[in-house]
Amino acid sequence: MTVHETPVDVWLPIPADEIDGLPEPGVSGLNYLFWDGGPDLPGDPANCAFYVVPYMKGEKIAVRPLSGMSRVRVVQTLSAGIDHVTPGIGSLPSGVRLCNAKGVHEASTAELTLALILASLRGIPGFVRGQDAEEWRSGFYPALADKTVLIVGYGSIGAAIEDRLTPFECARVVRVARSPRMGEHGPVHALDDLPELLPQADVVVLSTPLTPQTRHLADAAFLGRMKDGALLVNVARGPVVDTEALLKEVEAGRITAALDVTDPEPLPAGHPLWHAPGVLVTPHVGGSTSAFMPRAKRLLAAQLTRFAAGEEPVNVVLTT
Template sequence: MTAKTWDVWLPFPAAEVEGLPDSFRYRLWDGEDDFPADPADCVFYVAPYMKAPAVTLRPLAAMSAVQVVQTLTAGIDDLVGEPGGLGALRPGVRLCNAVGVHTASTAELALTLVLASLRGIPGMVRGQDREEWSSGFYDALADKSVLVVGYGAIGSAVEDRLEPFECGPVARVARSARTAPRGRVHALADLPELLPRADVVILTVPLTECTRGLAGAEFLSRMKDGALLVNVARGPVVDTKSLLAEVESGRLRAALDVTDPEPLPAGHPLWHARNVLITPHVGGSSSAFEPRAKRMVARQLARFAAGQPVEHTVLITE
């Protein structure tokens, strides 16, 4: 009697992924209505990318043999706590995130937002549409003090990219204090002391109960006049009502790749708020995503096939 060959569900064709172990049967599913096979035969599920939580979570209740759920996102807030989702799984299933897959792309966008906002690029683009030549002086990143709130892989990569721009001092904040290769990392409790010193505040934290609404009225009020808030984390990290009050008064500027609500509906005041630049949550969705995602999935499956612990486990179901 031969051993059963278990299924792995992938959101991209297995033929496009180098280094996959040959001990599994690979099923292509990217959120379509019909499942590619019986979910009960799946032991490793790579969730589709940029799909609604209801789509991503739909097969989980029937995945009675699954051992690993691998996201292609850095954050897991779209999966944890959703009805009919991870709670339907048996105990011991590992949820892994995509550490490293979005790091370069998101850090790159963070710097793009900083530079575009400081140099007034949105206004120049609108001026080009009107055939207006509006010269003048604009802020530079050079000599500006920067505060990076959320010093994980993405926050560290943001600092890597700040270095060539000759900015002023960079302060780092994480959940708890520690020492990093570039120096001291402050705890979140130090924010009241650090915020008044920063010309640019960049948010790269995951969305958790501790960070939801982190940039609220008190946080924003401590930022110096004219400072720029950049959010490449998650929309609910910032309290939208409080931010609107600050930007509409002209006291603060903002550059947002994520918003709350999201997608931002037509007619929302953020669309036309003073000194606000908005991009539609594209921090990770660049040409850098797919090759990095496929390499990460191949590494994870190679470890899984060899009986080694998978990496980047952020939750184990109970």
């Protein structure tokens, strides 16, 4: 990959003067333009060589300029998933690198995953409601200790979740990814093994990307294989779970759920998930923490430094 000899545009959703370590525009030949998804584009898409997708603005905004980006060489997301960009990839020229934000969200998403597990098992939502009602809701509640946790989607976020589970004395952590392999902490099973593994798990964590293979992965059959009283935690994407199938299970009281992502999303007022028994909902905040911006800026500075030097970017997940 080489940078154009004439200046080329870089579209950033963060003002360039707020990112330390960017290549100097006068020396590198990079012209930084700010666009966070507003109605007016910052320049001609045909002049954009490096496009950083606005964060958490949705598919419509993410793909809006892609059809005009005839000279783009890198499309960089600031999310771990790329599903909001892939619908527009067909309009891009060949050889474009699509990069994700590996290294930005692992810590924050893993933190929230543990928070959701602990809050759900230990009954924290009920305690908050009890405090509001001035009710003393004592009793015995499930612990994370001695539980078997199944992580479905064992990439960098899945591994970060396991790292944080280690001090909690779980009986076992079972790992599942698209393909089987030997991981740093032990064997990683294939998705095809889920029917055998699901009945063994007390907690099932979904941290997989949204792909055609994983859309509605947690369908009626999947949920039906989970043991009575098990907890489903979704920090992946809402459509990984079949919402109607989940509602049937939680309304029957057979399993519980903690959802940072939903389908539909945002969850509209009046949707039955809001008040379904045993369901804890958070508004897609797995990566939206104080850790995001410094890590995102470091990633962009490193990627653009490589780009200016004619080197390959990191975190390439797809090449058109």
